[in-house]
Amino acid sequence: MRNNALTIMLICFFLVLTFNFTYFNIKTFKTIDTSNNPTEITTIKDAVELFPYKECSSSARSMCLIEQNSGRILYGKNINEKVAMASTTKIFTALTVLENCQDINKKIAIDDRAVGIEGTSMYLRKGESLTIKELLYGMMLPSGNDSATALAYYVGGDIPKFCEMMQKTAQNAGAKNSSFKNPHGLDEDGHYTTAYDLSIVTAKALQNKDFKEIVSTKNIVVSGNDEVENRYLKNKNKLLLNDFEGITGVKTGFTDNAGRCFVSSASRENLDVVCTVLNCGPMFEECSYFMEKAFDEFKNYELLPAYNIVDTVPVTKGKESLVKIYSRKNFVFPLTTEEFLKIDYEYEKPEFLKAPIKKEQIIGTVKIYLDNQLLFKDELITTDEVKSNSIFESIKNIFNKW
Numbered sequence: 001m002r003n004n005a006l007t008i009m010l011i012c013f014f015l016v017l018t019f020n021f022t023y024f025n026i027k028t029f030k031t032i033d034t035s036n037n038p039t040e041i042t043t044i045k046d047a048v049e050l051f052p053y054k055e056c057s058s059s060a061r062s063m064c065l066i067e068q069n070s071g072r073i074l075y076g077k078n079i080n081e082k083v084a085m086a087s088t089t090k091i092f093t094a095l096t097v098l099e100n101c102q103d104i105n106k107k108i109a110i111d112d113r114a115v116g117i118e119g120t121s122m123y124l125r126k127g128e129s130l131t132i133k134e135l136l137y138g139m140m141l142p143s144g145n146d147s148a149t150a151l152a153y154y155v156g157g158d159i160p161k162f163c164e165m166m167q168k169t170a171q172n173a174g175a176k177n178s179s180f181k182n183p184h185g186l187d188e189d190g191h192y193t194t195a196y197d198l199s200i201v202t203a204k205a206l207q208n209k210d211f212k213e214i215v216s217t218k219n220i221v222v223s224g225n226d227e228v229e230n231r232y233l234k235n236k237n238k239l240l241l242n243d244f245e246g247i248t249g250v251k252t253g254f255t256d257n258a259g260r261c262f263v264s265s266a267s268r269e270n271l272d273v274v275c276t277v278l279n280c281g282p283m284f285e286e287c288s289y290f291m292e293k294a295f296d297e298f299k300n301y302e303l304l305p306a307y308n309i310v311d312t313v314p315v316t317k318g319k320e321s322l323v324k325i326y327s328r329k330n331f332v333f334p335l336t337t338e339e340f341l342k343i344d345y346e347y348e349k350p351e352f353l354k355a356p357i358k359k360e361q362i363i364g365t366v367k368i369y370l371d372n373q374l375l376f377k378d379e380l381i382t383t384d385e386v387k388s389n390s391i392f393e394s395i396k397n398i399f400n401k402w
Helices: 002-026 044-048 086-100 132-140 145-156 159-172 195-205 209-215 283-297 391-401
Strands: 062-067 073-077 107-109 129-131 219-223 230-234 247-255 259-268 271-278 299-304 308-316 322-327 331-335 343-348 362-370 373-382
Touching (some): 062 195, 073 195, 073 283, 086 132, 086 145, 086 159, 086 209, 145 159, 195 259, 259 283
Antiparallel strands (some): 062 271, 107 129, 219 230, 247 259, 259 271, 299 331, 308 322
């Protein structure tokens, strides 16, 4: 009798499996047709590339202002033109050093080849030793070409190798139109960047707390040498020295070929911006104007909070009659008030779900549009498991318990 009961239970079990497998393969939910969307939007970076920046009038040969966190271009002029960059090169240099040095408080010996480099200097001497952080201050505040060279020799071993590392740093940040021949920015064939590249690399660098601390410092005292007890370093950033509201950095530059160059950054309320002007006579005035304009016209809006419960979906043949659905990702994007009023949401989800339902089962999508252009997309998933109350599920549960 026991064997007969076991045989019956096994037959029921395989019937359940067969039914579930067949059902799983033939059931249909509302399908999502993305054939009309040439670009799949799942990240902020994807969204940024879809929106043209505002062409602006500027005395700069090229300029670019972006929002730091999203990377959205708010204003620009010739943003991808390859031009000389002077000492704004040192932004790439600093980020390369910081990404390749675990302890910036480590004291290092100054390579003799870094002494006496032409141009601006922190006046390094043969035989002395400074910390990596002190050299970074010497490079970013008074724009020491000697300190940039000393760091390049320490991190890369030689200048060509370090320039290869700078190239990798730039590419990892998304900068595709930059090329480096030295770590300091003195004019050299094949040494160039774009206003856009400089802006996005600066935005990434500002995520590094040490970089942010250094470029926002007005002045500092660091180690001296055999001639002076201490070095007094002063930042060349006039917006920082003049306390432009919310200023956080970053770097000036000048050569005869590059002209006056400046990368600035500032934060107000929930908006963080980076503004780059290359070959621009009134560089401080231009950056000040465009950053004020950005703060006046744009605001960061949280269009979708993380782990946002969107709705409930009715469940048939389940032990629960409803299941909650949510989206995982947070989406914040800089918009004008006019743009924000044009934001539209579309939720694609089935009218009902049939149990059994798995926890975190993908059942649809949420899409955010601006002016009918897809801005962002995320999956809709279930919050909980819902078991089936069908006889087949009951038989399976009995068998499992048995």
